Amino acid sequence: MATTTTEAAAASGPGLVEQIRVAVPERGLRHDLRATGIVWRRELIRFRTDRLRAITALIQPVLFLFVLGTGLSSLAGGNMPPGISFKTFIYPGVLAMSVLFTAIFSAASIVWDREFGFLREILVAPVSRASIVIGKCLGGATIATFQGIIFLILAGFAGVPYNPVLIIVLIGELLLLSFTLTAFGVMMAARIKQFQAFMALTQMLVMPLFFLSGALYPLSGLPAWLSVLTRIDPLTYIVGPMRHAVFSHLSMPAAFEQRFSPAITWAGWAVPLGLSLGIVAVMGAGMMAIAIAEFRKTE
Amino acid sequence: MALVTHTSMNTDDAAAPDGAAASREPVISVSGLTKQYGDVQAVRGIDFEVARGETFGFLGPNGAGKTTTIKILCTLANATSGTARVAGHDAITERDAVRRNIGLVFQDTTLDTYLTAEQNLRFHAELYGVPKAAVVPRMHQVMDMVGLWERKDSLVSTYSGGMQRRLEIARGLLHAPHVLFLDEPTVGLDPQTRSSIWAYINDLKRREDITIFLTTHYMDEAEHCDRIAIIDHGKIVAIDTPEALKASVGKDRVQIHTDDDAAAIGALKEAFGIEAAVHEGAVTFSVPAGEQFVPRLFTELTVPIRSVSVSRPSLDDVFMSYTGTTIRDAEASGTDAMRAMAQRFRAGRR
Secondary structure, three states: OOHHHHHHHHHHOOOOOOOOOOOOOOOOOHHHHHHHHHHHHHHHHHHHOOHHHHHHHHHHHHHHHHHHHHHHHHHHHHHOOOOOOOOHHHHHHHHHHHHHHHHHHHHHHHHHHHHHHHHHHHOOOOOOOHHHHHHHHHHHHHHHHHHHHHHHHHHHOOOOOOOOHHHHHHHHHHHHHHHHHHHHHHHHHHHHOOHHHHHHHHHHHHHHHHHHHOOOOOOOOOOOHHHHHOOOOOOOOHHHHHHHHHHHHOOOOOOHHHEEEEEEEOOEEEEEEEHHHHHHHHHHHHHHHHHHHHHOOOO | OOOOOOOOOOOOOOOOOOOOHHHHOOEEEEEEEEEEEEEEEEEEEEEEEEEOOOOOEEEEEOOOOOHHHHHHHOOOOOOOOEEEOOOOOEEOOHHHHOOOOEEEOOOEEEEEEEEEEEHHHHHHHOOOOOOOHHHHHHHHHHHOOOOOOOHHHHHHHHHHHHHHHHHHHHHHHHHOEEEEEEEEEOOOOOOOOOOOHHHHHHHHHHOOOOOEEEEOOOOOHHHOEEEEEEEEEOOOEEOHHHHHHHHOOOOOEEEEEOOOOOHHHHHHHHHHHOOOOEOOOEEEEEEEEEHHHHHHHHHHOOOOOEEEEEEOOHHHHHHHHHOOOOOHHHOOOHHHHHHHHHHHHHHHHH
16 A cells, blocks of 8 residues: 555656645745744734733833822922923833833743744744744834833823934834843743743843832932942943933933933943943843854754 | 564765655655653664655654654754654754755644734745745645635634644645654544544645655554554554554454354364454454455354454554553553643643
């Protein structure tokens, strides 16, 4: 029986089969770009269909801005110049926070995909691991930025002007932050196989990152230990430039700006804004490279 | 006979598998393959070849090394030693070339249930670089083949288990692979759905020029294969066509209904020296070449016979004779129960 089947197949050849010719091409840049594109697009499709996620991700930053921000205004209000509220001060930091969970959660879907098998569908594809990881990082960055843009709409309630230049700068910074956060999440997801463990670990890291970034307090006049910790936190290097962008579009006394939006310093040396953003970008790229190397491994 | 013969490896890389010229070369050839996980030796040196167009089945209990072998062939795992060539390429050193030429259906679903069926297929098409102009017609073709084209816009989470498996088969075929790997294609499905899945697979064999490699621990499914390798404890214990394997067991099962079973059993012992017993309400015994035995039965047995049935040995008998145990006993370790539990757990969370 085996022989007859084999002969029949060999004799008939592809001619007999009414088949659409689908030759899978040799791997090339175009193929890799298509792979990156579809991995990116999947993130967008899933973000679009999961409205609940977008809404729940908004709750925490809204609480921070309006409840914590309003509540603490009475304490901090005395220090604020006229027309500037405490909400305005914390807005850039809370804006950064608004993308935090979406970015990490997007990376968490890798752990999820692994548990539900979909990751295997991706990993047996004849494309470079890099194209998949890059697609994932860009996808997470894009949807997290969307999430940030939703929060950006509320800027007026915090006394932040809707200045087109400011908006564009903030969106650019959000994109950079979202990319680095997703890369961080993807790097973790490459190693951590259990969903619960991933969520526990990221939650454990996310809050300290947020609290140490200077999102809720100025970086000037801190005790030495806290001052050192804030300089280690990568989030500091994005919250600083974001607050700088917001403050440069408000009119306030120079002394106030000095005190509440000081430059990040390393042993007294002021880190330029470009370098600050560069640090975040390099960290993102580095973590993405680690993730790619991790996904190249085979059991 | 059904013994494992060490097939000589075709070391020179013949013509590309993409051309019909390569039809003489085996599509899969495995030699001396082993895989060690820590202290556990999952695969202990196996050799086999699969010819183009063949449907080849790996039959064995859970934990016998079937999935490990398929993972190595599909480039998802490295071999500890030995070689594996698939579609003319080395499964360990030429992963991408192998990946381009194979389609996979895993035992656990690998669909994104939050996407529609069409979105899942489109994802696959892009990932495999299916030429843009061919994507939609080919999607239509493979979804038609499994009867899901009308449901293409539904979310996969609304699909039944059988529909999901069919969709996975369609997806595995989307990029027109030369070899389709099916790892336990019907595990966890009800009998009716299982038979419908097989109808699709058999239809597929007629319509596409494709080699199928599958693993199963269902005896009746192994019957669909052109050839079977019986694997147990990481080794191939027998490899041949289902017919030849069953013939190798040597004996047919004969069941007779008589007016007096006790007398018939006594007479069988006396006249032929056969040990018979009553099973399923009939006097049952095994003899070589059952059909030729029946005429002698009528002439020499004094007890009146009302009916006779002769049946060939089943693959269950084959498995039993090669491994000394039934496949069900071999699985008494409870791996099936664990899988069922895991599936319930997953279903609950979804």
